[in-house]
Amino acid sequence: MGDNPSFREHGDQIPGVVGGVVGRVNDLAYAEKRERLEELAPEELAEIEAEDEGDDHDLPDLPRAEEYDEVRMRCAPNPNGPWHVGHARMPAVIGTYKERYDGWFCVRFDDTDPETKRPDLEAYDAILEDLEYLGFEPDATFKASDRLDIYYDHARKLIDMGGAYTCSCSGEEFSKLKNNGEACPHREKDVETVLEEFEDMIAGVYDSGEMVLRVKTDIEHKNPALRDWVGFRMIDTPHPREEAEEYRCWPMLDFQSAIDDHVVDVTHIVRGIDLQDSAKRQGFLYDYFGWEYPEVVHWGHVQIDAYDVKMSTSTIAELIDEGRLDGWDDPRAPTLRSLRRRGIRGEAIVDAMVGLGTSTSDVDLAMSSIYANNRDLIDEETDRRFLVRDGAEVPLGGSPPDEANPPLHPNHEDRGVRKIPAGDAVLLEPDDLPQREDRIWLKGLGCFQYTRDTLQYTGEDIDVVREGDVDVVHWVPANESVPVRMRTMDGDVSGQAEPEVAALEPDEMVQFERVGFARIDSVDGEDGTLAYYTHP
């Protein structure tokens, strides 16, 4: 109708005219449709098929990816502790892009604040371990604190170009001027003086707070966040890394990161929305140096629905210090280590994170989607076992079979069966205890009627279960069961498992029937077997 405006007044008649044709086309078989389309408009067909191929990707294409020889990205964590679940988004997305574009990514520890965000020496390796757990291996690893000379050199060049000045205003003073769009007196210092003072900063002549190096941008820029920002500042506290403990003059993230991204040839920066102004700030630096700023993808904040604990490294660290969490891998902690110990595969987390896409709005990740992914991965290979929580002992009567032999996995009978002796009494979960005179089916063993506080074997046919009259429940022998302590997100539960559970190895996964999946953590502790609950 855009081509033939005269049709417009008859627009409402179009459906009637076109509808019949559309209906006929819809009735054609797929192959026939394809054939007809190929005759009429081969170029349309090609387009449709090209779209279909793109449908496999969960993530949108990276901007202008095809214009670079190699897609190069970086993951730049602050090494202040092991990663929480939210941190997985960065490697998940970067790693997925790396695979798609056959690209490259490095880990660069942005550890340029020895004081406020003081690095934790153990966190460097902890983060690399977390990364490995998620299934990624960086192509290179750097520490910003090893690279101060690179930043100093670039600062010197910038000063030479008149792009930076040393400033001794207090933060408060400068902030006031800046908000009014006014320059401070130090802005017009000559290059020689600035250079000298910057060398003094490097030499550690000044104390913390006495002098900074500001990048000259536009003091009247309409966005106050971009006006003459600090590139370097003095910090009295030595860096925790021995290799870096002599430095006193430290670059700010915006400076350090800007230089590093260019030096290692990063083509695509992928990061959180909190750094959205960073790109603009750093743009001034790139302009001075005549560099081109990488493509940027920002995303919003991620929250996970299942945790009471706030997902922040420092909060988790505090809770551990206070003894309210047992450590970084406490099942109640929203950390990757916790999920790993519970037996959740890194891949399940990565898939969930990739599913979030890269939208800039804030998102809530449902823990259930990680669970669903994980169940998909482990269900087929995980053997079944019985675990009775808070078991109530009930004697057996009526000469039931000595032993039950349920399969290790219902879909894989070839794996064999379990041996569960029945003995004189069994443990049942209190909720499963039947009403008096009601029947119940002890899985693998047979039908029982609850009479006079005893389960009397009635030996009926399994048909009673098929007919829906009798509930099937899990059970363990009262005498020979294995004590199990199971740690969950909601606290510990204790129970008794079937005897063969004693023979499981640490790190093995099990599914406790009608309870859920769990990872065996240790087998010879004081409380017997220690398991971590994975998910239903």
Add this chain to the structure above:
RNA sequence: GCUCCGAUAGUGUAGUCCGGCCAAUCAUAUUGCCCUCUCACGGCAAUGACCAGGGUUCGAAUCCCUGUCGGAGCACCA
């Protein structure tokens, strides 16, 4: 206060650039049925969304404006 950004079912997401079988995709979730000696897995079905109001147009999830709500930055933190 100044400056940015965003808004599709409970959750996440596709579609938005370039308006047209979009009464809106897929996954997850919830519920029901089937399968089953587990409440797992599998199969089937149901549930459920274009923030609001205006405008442009024959036609708006899509374009424009206003509003509302949400987020971020304005640090000598990362």
